[in-house]
Structures are given as C-alpha cells and as structure tokens.
C-alpha cells in the first residue's frame with residue numbers, strides 16, 4: 001500500500017482505496033449465459049454483440065471470456081471499437097462493424113483484418129474499390145433493411161446489389177444479415193413481417209447463410225436463428241423478452257458507498273428544489289453516485305437502494321454525484337460513512353431500475369459510469 005494508492009488487479013492502473021461505487025461483473029455468469037444461448041440456437045452458432053464496451057462491462061474482458069467458451073464472432077457498432085478489440089483476440093475470431101465504414105476507414109479496416117457490415121450500395125462500392133486497389137479479396141457481411149428503416153440495404157437497392165454480388169469480384173460475402181425491431185415483444189406482428197422479408201432477401205441472394213436474431217429473436221424460435229445469432233443484452237443478464245420471466249443469470253451488481261447519514265425532523269427539505277419534504281422524523285443517507293454515474297435523474301423520488309433486503313427509497317432529486325435515500329426502515333447505526341448499499345443485485349434487477357427510471361435496461365447498463373471500480377469475478 002502506497003499512501004492509499006494500489007494497483008488495480010484488472011489493468012494495472014493506479015486506483016485509490018475506498019472507491020465510491022463497486023461494479024461487480026460476474027464473468028462466470030456471462031459464460032453460462034453464452035452457453036445457454038448457444039444451446040438455444042444450436043446447430044446455429046451464437047455470436048456476441050460487444051458494442052458500447054460490451055454494454056459498459058468491458059469489451060476486452062467480455063470478449064476474451066467468451067472466446068474461451070467457443071465464441072468466434074464479435075459484433076461492435078463503430079469502427080473505432082473494432083480497432084480496440086481486434087488486437088485482443090486471436091486470428092480465428094472475427095470482428096464485425098455493424099454500422100459499416102465511414103469513408104476513409106477502408107484501408108485501415110482491410111489492414112487490421114476487421115469485417116465491415118455493408119449497409120448500402122455506396123458502402124459496397126467503397127469496399128470493393130479498396131479490394132481492387134489492394135488486389136485482393138476482402139470479406140464483408142451484407143445487411144438488409146427488412147422493416148426497421150435504420151441500417152441496411154434498402155429494398156430498392158437489392159436488385160442492383162444482387163447483380164454485383166453474382167458478377168463475382170473481390171468481395172467475399174460471409175453471410176446476409178438483418179435486425180429485428182420488435183423482437184423483445186413476442187406478440188408483435190412485425191417479427192413475422194421481417195422474417196418473411198428476410199426470406200425474400202435470401203431467395204434473391206441464393207447460396208448465402210443468414211444471421212438474424214438478437215437476444216429477443218433467439219426466443220422467437222428456430223425460424224429466426226439462421227446460422228448465427230447475435231445476442232447482446234441477454235449475455236449481460238438482461239431479459240430478452242419484455243414482460244416474461246428472465247431466463248438469464250444476472251451478470252452485474254452495483255454497490256454504492258454511503259458518504260453521510262443524518263436524522264431530520266418532520267418538514268425537512270431534501271435535495272435540489274426541495275422536491276421532497278419529510279412527512280415525519282426520518283433518517284437519511286447520502287450515497288456517492290448520481291446521474292453522472294448513470295443513475296438517471298428520472299429516478300428522483302422513484303427508485304430505491306437496498307440494504308439487508310430492506311427497500312430504502314430515493315428521496316428528493318438525484319444529483320450529479322449523489323443521491324439521498326431514506327434509511328428510517330433500518331436499525332439505527334446500520335449504515336454509516338463507508339457502508340455500501342445495493343443498487344443492482346439480488347433485491348433489485350436491471351429491469352427494476354430501468355422501470356423506475358422510465359427507460360430500458362440497455363440504457364441503464366450502457367450508462368453505468370467510469371467512476372465505479374470494476375471488479376471482475
């Protein structure tokens with residue numbers, strides 16, 4: 001120990017003792033979730049979507065763990081993410097860029113052995129132009145818009161693209177893909193509409209494999225699996241289907257330190273704007289995380305922390321760096337400076353926090369900030 005500074009076991013960076021928040025990441029649970037999803041789609045294979053730093057959990061650590069459990073296909077959203085991830089993985093792992101390439105990234109993409117998703121004729125021309133310049137074949141995935149109007153070759157470009165693909169050339173098309181817009185809603189008609197559209201795409205591009213399902217899509221059944229599924233949120237413990245029991249194991253826990261406690265009389269104003277006034281005598285604790293740490297301001301007066309399984313409601317507004325909770329339900333002295341309360345864990349799931357915040361688990365997970373100490377198990 002060096003004046004309270006020690007080496008972090010995860011990366012060798014210097015960290016200070018006494019972090020204000022601890023983000024636990026259970027790599028064993030992550031691996032079991034991967035194996036469960038892989039079994040669900042077998043004989044198709046399961047890729048891993050590790051965009052946005054593996055939904056905030058650390059793309060390097062997550063990808064290395066999943067590689068050890070047989071995963072060989074890793075999807076990121078942006079080229080810059082692929083550049084960071086690629087050197088961490090063995091050559092037999094493929095890294096795909098879902099958003100495709102910005103003009104000017106083609107040569108770096110080819111050099112770094114990264115596979116772009118081609119989302120338009122324009123991107124096809126840029127990538128095949130690079131292949132011609134280099135005088136070699138380059139790999140690509142073709143994404144089609146089957147009804148989400150976000151990314152992918154639009155229906156009116158399909159015939160032209162099919163002509164270019166069948167003419168042959170220097171692009172090695174690895175597979176066709178599309179993305180489901182409503183897969184978390186098992187009842188949505190859009191799922192079947194998109195599946196039928198993807199079937200038409202596959203007929204127009206004969207001989208190629210299909211990659212289709214995200215987490216929700218995996219649980220829509222075999223017709224959605226193609227040869228490769230692309231789960232993200234389910235790997236990280238999020239519920240693949242809204243409103244149904246979550247079959248995945250939780251991966252993330254979050255404990256936040258108490259920085260101050262106080263006892264207050266009836267009528268005490270709490271927090272910015274005094275949006276809470278104590279209706280009776282109360283004991284309060286201020287904890288060291290706020291909206292800058294990914295606990296949205298919309299949790300003001302709505303969410304809770306837990307201690308010993310006891311619900312401790314958030315009172316008043318969520319601040320940038322702190323939140324005040326009512327701890328009157330706990331025995332006096334149970335919480336003090338340096339104690340920790342549970343924000344994510346056995347008593348409160350990602351879904352619970354997302355519901356209280358009026359958002360989705362994805363946004364909570366990807367927002368969990370950089371000030372927490374990440375502890376991999």
Ligand SMILES: *Cc1c(COP(=O)(O)O)cnc(C)c1O
Pocket residue numbers: 049051098178179213214215216230231232233234
């Ligand atoms: C984010 C994303 C996924 C993963 O979605 P989940 O719902 O997290 O499983 C899969 N495919 C594409 C194209 C995506 O953008």
